Every structure is written in C-alpha cells, then in structure tokens.
Amino acid sequence: MEMLPLFSLGAILAETGLGRAKGALHCFVKGLTALAVGIVVGFCGGDFNDALLCGTVALLATLGLGDRITLLASAFIAAAVGIVHRLLTVFDQLLRFADNGSLSLSLFALKPVLDFLSSQWQPNHAFVWSVHTLAGGAALGALMAAGPRVGRYSRNGLPVPIPAHNLPLAVVGVFLIWIGSQSFAQPLWESAALCGFTALLTSFAWTKWRFGKVDPSFAITGFWAGLVSGLALGKASLLPLLSAGVLSSVVSISVSLVLDKNFIDDPVGVVPAEGIAPLIGLTILWVSGDKPFGAGLVNWVVAFAVGFVVTWFICRLLAFFNLLRLRPMDELEGADLRLYGIAAYPEFEMREA
Numbered sequence: 001m002e003m004l005p006l007f008s009l010g011a012i013l014a015e016t017g018l019g020r021a022k023g024a025l026h027c028f029v030k031g032l033t034a035l036a037v038g039i040v041v042g043f044c045g046g047d048f049n050d051a052l053l054c055g056t057v058a059l060l061a062t063l064g065l066g067d068r069i070t071l072l073a074s075a076f077i078a079a080a081v082g083i084v085h086r087l088l089t090v091f092d093q094l095l096r097f098a099d100n101g102s103l104s105l106s107l108f109a110l111k112p113v114l115d116f117l118s119s120q121w122q123p124n125h126a127f128v129w130s131v132h133t134l135a136g137g138a139a140l141g142a143l144m145a146a147g148p149r150v151g152r153y154s155r156n157g158l159p160v161p162i163p164a165h166n167l168p169l170a171v172v173g174v175f176l177i178w179i180g181s182q183s184f185a186q187p188l189w190e191s192a193a194l195c196g197f198t199a200l201l202t203s204f205a206w207t208k209w210r211f212g213k214v215d216p217s218f219a220i221t222g223f224w225a226g227l228v229s230g231l232a233l234g235k236a237s238l239l240p241l242l243s244a245g246v247l248s249s250v251v252s253i254s255v256s257l258v259l260d261k262n263f264i265d266d267p268v269g270v271v272p273a274e275g276i277a278p279l280i281g282l283t284i285l286w287v288s289g290d291k292p293f294g295a296g297l298v299n300w301v302v303a304f305a306v307g308f309v310v311t312w313f314i315c316r317l318l319a320f321f322n323l324l325r326l327r328p329m330d331e332l333e334g335a336d337l338r339l340y341g342i343a344a345y346p347e348f349e350m351r352e353a
Contacts, residue, residue: 023067136275
C-alpha cells in the first residue's frame, strides 16, 4: 500500500487539470477533504491499509465534482462511500466463510442464499469490486444528482465544450495513477500496464478517426480504463490483454459521449474508467474461456448499484437542504476567489475562453 497515496494524488491532479482554472484550488481542497474523511472512516477498524483504501474510494467517488459541490457535500459523500466500502469488504469475507463451510449458527439460516452468492461471487482481488467498481457507481450517482456545471449546456440543451485548463497537469496525474495502481496488486501491475498503454494508443487512433484530431482528454480516460480493466482481467496471455486494452479505450470514450448527451457532466471520465472498465475485464475473461460466462457479474452489479444508490440518495438529501451545490455566482466567478480569496494562478488574468 506504500504507493496508494500516489494514486490518490494522481486522481486529484487529473481532476484539477481536466477542470476549469478558476476552480482548480477548490478541486484540490475538495479532493483532500474526501480523502481525509475516507481515511478517518477506514481507520475506525484499526487497519491503516484499509483506511488508505477507504480514503481512495471516497476520493474517487467525488471526482469530476470539484468546482460545483461544497466541501460539506464532499465530506458526506466520502463518509457514506467509505462505510459502504467497509461493508462490501465484510460481505466478501462472509461469502468466503460460507464457501469454506465455517458459518456461525446465527447465519446458518441464510446458508442457501449465501451458498448461491458464493458460487457466483469472485474474489475481490486487486480490490476491483470494493474500490474501483464501487467508486464508478458512486461517481455516477453523485454526478446525476448534482447536475452539470453552470454553462456546460446551452439553452437548447446542446453540450458546450469546457476545455481542460491544464492538460499537462492531468497527464502527470494519470502517470501517478499508473505508478500508484501497483498498490492494488503488485503481481498484476505489469498486465494492467500493458492493457493501459494499449488503450492509450488505441485512444489516440480512435479519436483521430472519430474527431479528426487526437483528443488528449479522452486518451487519459482510455488509459485509466485500460489500467482498471487489466486489474480485473488479472494474469492473462498477450492476446486477451491487448483485446482488453483496445476494448477499454473504445468503450470508455463511447460511454463518455453517451453520458455527455444525457446531461451527465463527467469531465474526468471516472464513470467509464472506474465503473465500466471492470466489466470489460470480465467480458474478456468470459470470451477467452478463463471464467465461466457470468462469473463475477454479481460482484459488478452489487458494487456498482450500491455505490450509485447510496451517493444518489445522499446528494438528493443534501440538495433538499441546499447543501450540495455551490451558488451559481460562485461557479461563474470562480470557486477559488469566492471561497478562498485567492486564485490557483494569481499571476495570470482569469477570463472565460
């Protein structure tokens, strides 16, 4: 787990670089708030490694919301997702006990149900379910409940591009994500890296063909999705890894475009990169015959759905009390100046593109 803080820092940098300059500082503070709350929730169990995992999944659940939600909202989302992560971990252990036949008498009545689930449930290797899939579902729920950024869509509902203000910073962030991802499973890191870089090259080619120009923002999403799908795929031969990389790139970009058309503003691409990518890895395992068809699908559905429902409910509750979103003027003038009295780039004049 020594490299996990680098993964978290990379996620914060990627979100900051892909967002707007006038909200860059708020992205940092929001990310650190979510990370800190998640670590505190995770440390209640007394295991610092699990605290780091709780902090990471809590941070991932708030990605893309940096310049539109309050710090209080990010803290509530982080606490809820951290608790769900702990519950998923306990549930995974419970199913393993059921599979080994070592259930307590109080749970013996649930043995038929637990036996069925354990037959379909795949091990939580590389924390694919309790961290990545959970974070993807939670991020989707939060993004849907929070709504798009001010100015992201025109009056007639058409998407208005908001370019990333610092793509080199985002590239540094995704590089740190790659380095830090070895904390999830060191033996699988080489496979995940091959899958990720295949997805990166595919993203370059796909966006060039699709849009006429290479899109670095989509390439970052594709690379991230490739890493996560490689972790879900695990140790595999060359062809499945290459196939997972290509499929991760195409699917993650396509999902991002679909979300954009449906008023789900995900500037980081965390939903396809963290939520959809594990399903891609599973699909390659099914097609290659390494896993029976459908094995692991219960894991993905449970983790993604629980994350979505919990964060959507929390965000709707916060919105009811007007605690979720920043005020429109704070977003328009810039969260940094309005909330902290200082800009992330004070030596430059801030203006709308």
